[in-house]
Amino acid sequence: MNSSDGxxxxxxxxxDFPIRxxxxxxEATWEEAQSRRTDPAPVRRLLGESMAAAALLTAGIKFxxxxxxxVEGDGPLRLLxxxxxxxxxxxxxxRYDQDLPAEQLxxxxxxxxxxxxxxxxxxxxxxxxxxxAGDDLAGAIEHYFTQSExxxxxxxxAGDAHAVVGLLLQRMPGDSPDEDAWNRCNHLLDTLSSAExxxxxxxxxxxxxxxxxxxxxxxxxxVSFRCRCSREGVATMLRQLGEAELQDILREQGxxxxxxxxxxxxxxxxAVDVGQLLVDATPPSSGLTH
Ligand SMILES: [Zn+2]
Numbered sequence: 001m002n003s004s005d006g007x008x009x010x011x012x013x014x015x016d017f018p019i020r021x022x023x024x025x026x027e028a029t030w031e032e033a034q035s036r037r038t039d040p041a042p043v044r045r046l047l048g049e050s051m052a053a054a055a056l057l058t059a060g061i062k063f064x065x066x067x068x069x070x071v072e073g074d075g076p077l078r079l080l081x082x083x084x085x086x087x088x089x090x091x092x093x094x095r096y097d098q099d100l101p102a103e104q105l106x107x108x109x110x111x112x113x114x115x116x117x118x119x120x121x122x123x124x125x126x127x128x129x130x131x132x133a134g135d136d137l138a139g140a141i142e143h144y145f146t147q148s149e150x151x152x153x154x155x156x157x158a159g160d161a162h163a164v165v166g167l168l169l170q171r172m173p174g175d176s177p178d179e180d181a182w183n184r185c186n187h188l189l190d191t192l193s194s195a196e197x198x199x200x201x202x203x204x205x206x207x208x209x210x211x212x213x214x215x216x217x218x219x220x221x222x223v224s225f226r227c228r229c230s231r232e233g234v235a236t237m238l239r240q241l242g243e244a245e246l247q248d249i250l251r252e253q254g255x256x257x258x259x260x261x262x263x264x265x266x267x268x269x270x271a272v273d274v275g276q277l278l279v280d281a282t283p284p285s286s287g288l289t290h
Contacts, residue, residue, distance in 0.1 A: 005201045006163070008220035009059050009088060012206065015214040017181040018172035022056045023202045024223060026164045029090055032225040034161075036264040037093075040100055043077070047092045048159040049137045050082035052166030054092070055223050056155070057115065057141075058084040060170065065119040071132065071140065072114065073107025076100045080137075083262075089226035091262040107132055113140050115148075145170070154186055158194040165198050167205070185210065227263035234258045234267040235277045246274050 006027035013020050030048055039047065054069040061067070064086050071080040077100065082092040111132030118125050133143040138155040145153035154169040169189070171182050188209050200208070206215050238246060238256060249256050256269040269277070 005220075007223045009055055009223050010202050010220045011059060011218045012202075013216045013218075014181070014185075014210075015216055017176045017178040018174050019169060019176075019181060019185060020060075020172055021167065021169045022059045023168075023205070024052050024055045024059075024166050025202075026052055026055070026090075026223060027162065029223055029225045030159070030164050031162070033090070033092060036262075039094060043094050043096060043100065045159060046077075046080055046137060047082070047094055048164035049157040049166070050080055051084075051090045051092045052157055052159070052164045053137065053141055053155065053168075054082035054084040055088055055090060056166050056168040058086065058088065059221070060168070061117070063117055063119070065117060065124065068114070068116040068118065069141075070114040070116070071107060071111060071137070073111035073132065075106035075108030075111070077107050088221055088223040090223060091225060091227045093261045095261075113144055115144060152182065154189060156189065156192070156197055158198045160198065163198060167197065185213075227260060227265070229260040229263060229265060229267075231267055234260075235269075235280075238269065238274070239277060239280075243278055246278070250274060 005025050007025065007029050009022060009024040011020070011022050026048070030051065033047065033051060034044060037044075037047070050069055050071075054067055057069060058067045066083055066085045069082045069084075072078065076097040077094070078097075079095040080092075081094070082090065084090050112129055113132055114127060114129045116125060116127040128144065128148040130144045130147045132140050134140045136157075138157045141155050142153055145151060151173065152171045156167045158165050167189075169185060176182070192205070192209055196208075197205070203217065206217065238258070246256065250271050255271070256274060258267045258269075259265070260267070
């Protein structure tokens with residue numbers, strides 16, 4: 001194993017036909033994400049896969065901002081959300097019933113997959129939604145590409161406690177001089193086992209799977225775990241609860257503690273802190289409100 005491939009994303013191009021790809025391997029990123037959460041194994045697996053997929057999808061878009069990869073449902077598993085920004089900073093969370101079945105993951109009958117891009121300017125947002133289809137997260141994302149982009153994509157994801165690896169192949173717009181190239185590449189990928197996907201460095205994988213094809217592999221980009229939560233952000237959220245609600249919590253619990261659902265960090269506010277944040281919220285004398 002080439003350890004320098006950990007927490008790296010590689011882009012590659014097939015030289016002779018319009019297909020491109022991305023490959024990512026999360027190690028420290030994945031360890032950090034797991035160390036901050038306590039989830040049952042099936043949820044943990046989905047969190048890892050969703051982080052790898054979010055990195056691959058973000059790397060395929062020229063965009064400054066944040067990508068949200070979100071699965072929603074009305075089953076025991078209600079929400080899976082992975083976020084990646086254009087620096088390839090990742091975080092993820094899940095919401096589920098505490099009595100989640102040990103093995104079977106169920107988003108219910110009305111599951112849907114959302115992909116949203118949030119730009120850095122206010123209001124700059126693009127979102128696509130499709131009903132959940134396919135046998136797993138990779139299948140659901142492939143279905144999204146067929147429905148929304150009208151171009152096929154192939155996504156492979158594999159993970160264990162130490163690493164998550166993802167490989168995305170995308171058919172690009174335009175005529176291909178080699179009509180069979182997409183099918184051929186897919187058949188070749190069918191021969192790759194999850195263990196090989198997880199273990200092989202990217203050069204080995206491309207050389208062994210696509211032995212006959214000419215591929216240009218670009219320099220890698222680092223990927224890392226990073227949460228954007230802050231005390232200020234939590235204070236803003238608490239203000240929105242309103243004074244009455246905050247006073248109720250203070251009376252019952254003696255303080256207000258908010259735990260970030262992405263990184264598990266606790267933000268504590270005592271009575272003095274709450275008083276201060278309510279003073280800070282007093283509108284300026286011009287009376288302008290939002
Ligand atoms: Zn956080």
